[in-house]
Amino acid sequence: MNDNPISTILFVDDDDVFRRTAGRALQRRGFSVLDASCGEEALNLMALPECSAAVVDMRMPGMDGLELLNQLHQRLPSLPVIMLTGHGDITTAIEAMKRGAFHYMTKPCDIQELEIYLNKAVEQNEIQKENIHLRNAMRRTQDHPGIVGGSRAIQQLLDTIGRVKDADSPALILGESGAGKELVARALHFQSQRREHPFIDINCATLKPELLENELFGHVSGAFTGAVSQKEGLFGVADKGSLFIDEIADMDPNVQASLLRVIETGEYRPLGSTKVRSTQTRVIAAANRDLGAEVAKGRFREDLYYRLNVITIVTPPLRDHAEDIPLLVEEYLKRSPAGRRGVRFSPEAIGALEAYHWPGNVRELFNICERAVLLNNDPVISAEAVRSLLSMSFPLRAPGAPAHETAGAPARPAPARLRSLEDVEKEHIENTLRMVERNVSRASDVLGIDRRTLQRKMKRYGLRGE
Numbered sequence: 001m002n003d004n005p006i007s008t009i010l011f012v013d014d015d016d017v018f019r020r021t022a023g024r025a026l027q028r029r030g031f032s033v034l035d036a037s038c039g040e041e042a043l044n045l046m047a048l049p050e051c052s053a054a055v056v057d058m059r060m061p062g063m064d065g066l067e068l069l070n071q072l073h074q075r076l077p078s079l080p081v082i083m084l085t086g087h088g089d090i091t092t093a094i095e096a097m098k099r100g101a102f103h104y105m106t107k108p109c110d111i112q113e114l115e116i117y118l119n120k121a122v123e124q125n126e127i128q129k130e131n132i133h134l135r136n137a138m139r140r141t142q143d144h145p146g147i148v149g150g151s152r153a154i155q156q157l158l159d160t161i162g163r164v165k166d167a168d169s170p171a172l173i174l175g176e177s178g179a180g181k182e183l184v185a186r187a188l189h190f191q192s193q194r195r196e197h198p199f200i201d202i203n204c205a206t207l208k209p210e211l212l213e214n215e216l217f218g219h220v221s222g223a224f225t226g227a228v229s230q231k232e233g234l235f236g237v238a239d240k241g242s243l244f245i246d247e248i249a250d251m252d253p254n255v256q257a258s259l260l261r262v263i264e265t266g267e268y269r270p271l272g273s274t275k276v277r278s279t280q281t282r283v284i285a286a287a288n289r290d291l292g293a294e295v296a297k298g299r300f301r302e303d304l305y306y307r308l309n310v311i312t313i314v315t316p317p318l319r320d321h322a323e324d325i326p327l328l329v330e331e332y333l334k335r336s337p338a339g340r341r342g343v344r345f346s347p348e349a350i351g352a353l354e355a356y357h358w359p360g361n362v363r364e365l366f367n368i369c370e371r372a373v374l375l376n377n378d379p380v381i382s383a384e385a386v387r388s389l390l391s392m393s394f395p396l397r398a399p400g401a402p403a404h405e406t407a408g409a410p411a412r413p414a415p416a417r418l419r420s421l422e423d424v425e426k427e428h429i430e431n432t433l434r435m436v437e438r439n440v441s442r443a444s445d446v447l448g449i450d451r452r453t454l455q456r457k458m459k460r461y462g463l464r465g466e
């Protein structure tokens with residue numbers, strides 16, 4: 001007996017007597033049966049998406065079983081299909097299995113045996129559906145956390161994303177550090193029709209030009225010493241998806257030329273190869289410096305700039321949408337275990353957060369929230385606690401960013417201070433290390449810098465880890 005009485009089975013066979021008899025037998029066993037006498041009729045059934053498995057006769061007038069199998073899989077890729085074949089029809093049975101049929105049975109088939117396979121098929125379909133559901137949920141929470149904000153600035157940003165997400169031309173995202181450029185890049189991809197294809201990111205500031213070129217375009221074996229096997233470039237890996245090229249202002253001029261070529265022609269040549277490859281990858285680039293100014297200084301190719309600048313999205317600095325701070329704090333608390341335990345900021349604490357100028361934008365806000373939560377034992381965080389953290393705050397860069405730019409980029413307005421930046425940084429790192437019982441990984445998470453950068457700084461300042 002089928003465990004799940006509401007599983008719907010599609011039964012397609014042109015033999016009316018067999019179809020009805022088998023259909024009734026399956027209904028008695030707890031399945032709900034949708035039947036059709038030919039492929040066309042089956043594909044027109046309104047309830048087709050409800051089906052958990054299908055039984056399809058191989059030989060039918062009009063569309064044959066193999067063709068119906070293809071069509072069903074185009075519409076419902078995870079639908080398990082059991083094929084019914086005539087005696088001695090083993091070649092077509094094998095062909096059906098190759099094309100992804102779940103199983104095949106020879107007619108006349110035993111209903112009890114069919115029931116066993118249908119139960120397995122329904123179970124497989126449920127697992128696959130569950131997997132797709134989990135994958136989508138993970139995608140939403142991990143790969144594509146939501147863009148939060150009710151302000152005009154954020155609403156305009158969301159509108160722009162909605163309008164340009166499905167365009168194929170490159171997109172350029174500009175904005176200060178920590179203001180959400182990567183978040184926007186992910187939104188562009190995961191809200192677009194490309195979402196089932198890869199989203200790959202690469203940072204130009206952390207790779208030497210030869211390595212960057214090798215990553216982007218790949219190489220054939222023997223292309224250079226040590227190239228023992230071939231390597232697929234990211235333009236191949238991200239085909240039909242999106243390639244997020246971060247910190248593009250730091251891209252070497254030679255690599256800029258190759259990038260321009262692939263954007264213009266949709267073709268690239270792996271290192272050492274004589275053949276060109278084509279790609280349908282969408283390029284999404286980001287920069288936190290004014291790219292136009294880089295062009296004026298002769299550091300960035302003008303032609304590439306114009307190619308990238310077709311769709312430009314600017315992420316607003318947090319000080320321009322400070323009214324979103326309460327919502328952003330709520331978002332932080334939702335994401336953090338402490339928030340889920342019920343830790344909150346007092347209304348005055350939120351007021352103190354709203355009054356600050358946030359040179360490190362949302363990343364800095366989330367870092368301050370994290371430190372406030374870690375340092376305070378009270379369930380409600382006070383305005384004093386927030387103010388004392390803000391008085392010693394300065395933004396640190398994202399993980400993966402180069403070490404030399406870590407301590408406050410020159411463009412940021414630094415809060416007035418009497419001590420040197422290095423003193424403040426040393427003290428801040430020491431405080432954080434103490435707070436997390438000198439666990440270096442945890443400290444690097446709280447500080448928002450990568451572990452190696454933190455270790456370098458600890459060495460420089462003579463600070464001890466666990």
Ligand SMILES: Nc1ncnc2c1ncn2[C@@H]1O[C@H](COP(=O)(O)OP(=O)(O)OP(=O)(O)O)[C@@H](O)[C@H]1O
Nearest residue numbers: 147148176177178179180181182183288362363398
């Ligand atoms: N509007 C927003 N809603 C929710 N989270 C946001 C928003 N803006 C930024 N964030 C969060 O702030 C952090 C920093 O954002 P992101 O990494 O996208 O910044 P960035 O502009 O790429 O910075 P950088 O130039 O330093 O690489 C991330 O945790 C991101 O999820």
Ligand SMILES: [Mg+2]
Nearest residue numbers: 181182246398
């Ligand atoms: Mg970034």
